[in-house]
Ligand SMILES: Cc1cc2nc3c(=O)[nH]c(=O)nc-3n(C[C@H](O)[C@H](O)[C@H](O)COP(=O)(O)OP(=O)(O)OC[C@H]3O[C@@H](n4cnc5c(N)ncnc54)[C@H](O)[C@@H]3O)c2cc1C
C-alpha cells in the first residue's frame with residue numbers, strides 16, 4: 157500500500173508491505189538506523205520516536221497506521237549541523253555508556269520537555285520509565301535532562 | 308516477524324460494522340496495537356491475518372459529560388484519561404488506574420477499548436470500571452446493544468463480543484458528591500504474575516459518620532472481575548475503624564480463595580490482598596494517608 161509520512165521534517169511517499177512496523181519502516185526502508193531495535197514488544201523503549209507530538213514505541217505501531225503522521229527520530233535532533241542542547245547534556249553528564257538506550261531516552265526526554273519545559277524529577281522519572289538502560293543506573297540520565305530543564 | 312497481513316482501515320463506525328459484517332470470521336480489530344502487536348508476533352502459525360484498523364475513528368476519541376453520566380469513546384487513550392479533569396473529578400480511581408498502565412509510550416497508544424476487549428485479568432482499568440457499574444455499547448451492522456462490563460468479561464482473555472460487533476462507548480454514573488475513590492496496584496507487568504494485584508474502591512460516610520456508600524473490586528484475583536458485594540454489605544452502616552477494615556480485608560482474601568481454590572500463589576496473595584483492601588479503605592476514609600504502591 158501507499159503511505160505518506162513526514163519524518164524529521166522531510167516528506168516521504170512510500171509503497172510498503174502491510175506487515176511492517178513503524179520501526180521496520182524507519183530502519184529498513186528509510187535507513188534511519190538511529191532508532192534501535194530491542195525487544196520489539198514494547199518493554200525496552202529503545203525504539204522510541206515522537207509521533208504527532210507523543211513518545212511512542214515504534215515497534216508497536218503498524219506502519220500503515222503511521223500514514224499521514226509526523227515523526228521525529230533521534231536523527232532529527234541536531235540543530236544546524238550541531239548536537240542539540242539535550243544531546244550535549246547527555247554527553248556532559250556521562251549519561252551515555254554503551255549508547256543502545258540513548259536514542260530512545262533522548263526521544264522520551266524531548267517529548268517531555270516539548271510539553272513541559274520545567275519538569276520535576278518525578279515527572280522526568282515517569283517520562284523515562286518505559287526506557288530501560290542496562291549501563292548507567294539512570295542517575296546520570298535524569299541529571300542530564302534536569303540540566304536542560306533548568307536552562 | 309509479524310505474519311503476513313491484509314490491512315483494512317475504517318474511518319467511521321459505519322465503515323467498521325460494514326467491514327466486520329463482510330469478514331466475520333477472521334478479522335482482528337486494531338486500536339493502539341499495544342496488546343495486538345506483541346500477540347501477533349508470538350503466534351507461530353504462518354497464516355495471513357486480516358486486520359481492521361479502527362484507530363482513526365474520531366467520533367470515539369472523546370470523553371463526554373452527560374450530566375449524571377460520563378461517556379468515554381473506546382479509542383480514548385490512557386494518556387487522555389490521565390489528563391481529563393472531568394474524570395479526575397468524578398471517577399478519580401479510573402484516572403489513577405490509567406496513569407499506572409505500562410509506560411508513557413504505552414499510555415500514548417493504548418486505548419480504553421483495547422484494555423477492556425483484551426480482557427486480561429490484570430487489566431488496570433477493569434476494577435474501577437466494574438466498581439462504577441460501567442455499561443458498554445457494542446455496535447454491529449444489525450444495530451447496537453448495551454451490556455454491563457461485569458457481564459461482558461467471561462474469564463481470562465474472554466468476552467462475549469460477537470465477531471461482527473465492536474466496542475464503541477463506555478458509560479457510567481459519576482460518583483456521588485463527596486465520595487472518595489482509590490486505586491492501588493502492586494507489582495509490575497514484567498514481573499511474575501504472582502506479584503500483580505489491584506484494588507479499586509470508593510466510598511463515603513453520612514452525617515452520623517457511618518459508611519453509606521462503598522464499592523470494592525479487587526483485580527487479578529479471579530478470572531472474572533466483579534464487586535465483592537458481601538464485603539460491601541458488611542461495611543455498610545458501620546463507623547470506619549481499623550478493626551472493621553482489617554476484617555473486610557480478611558473477608559476479601561477468604562472469598563478470593565473460595566473462588567479460585569488454593570493455588571501455589573495463594574500463600575502469597577491472601578495476606579497481600581487483605582492488606583491492600585485494608586490500606587485502600589484507610590485511604591478513602593482518611594484513617595491514614597493513602598500510599599499508592601507501584
Ligand atoms: C510493555 C507493556 C506494558 C503494559 N502495561 C500494562 C499495564 O500496566 N496495565 C494494563 O492494564 N495493561 C498494560 N498493557 C496492555 C495494553 O497496553 C493495554 O491493555 C491497552 O489498553 C490496550 O489498548 P490498545 O488500544 O493498544 O489495544 P489493541 O492492542 O489495539 O487491542 C487489544 C485487543 O482488543 C481488541 N480491541 C481493541 N479495541 C477494540 C474495540 N473498540 N472493539 C472490539 N475489540 C477491540 C483487539 O482486537 C485486541 O484483541 C501493557 C502492554 C505493553 C506492551
Ligand code: FES
Pocket residue numbers: 192193194195196197198199200201202203204213214215216
Ligand atoms: S524495541 Fe520497541 S520497546 Fe523494545
Ligand code: FES
Pocket residue numbers: 251252253254255256257258288289290291292
Ligand atoms: S547506556 Fe547502555 S543501555 Fe543505556
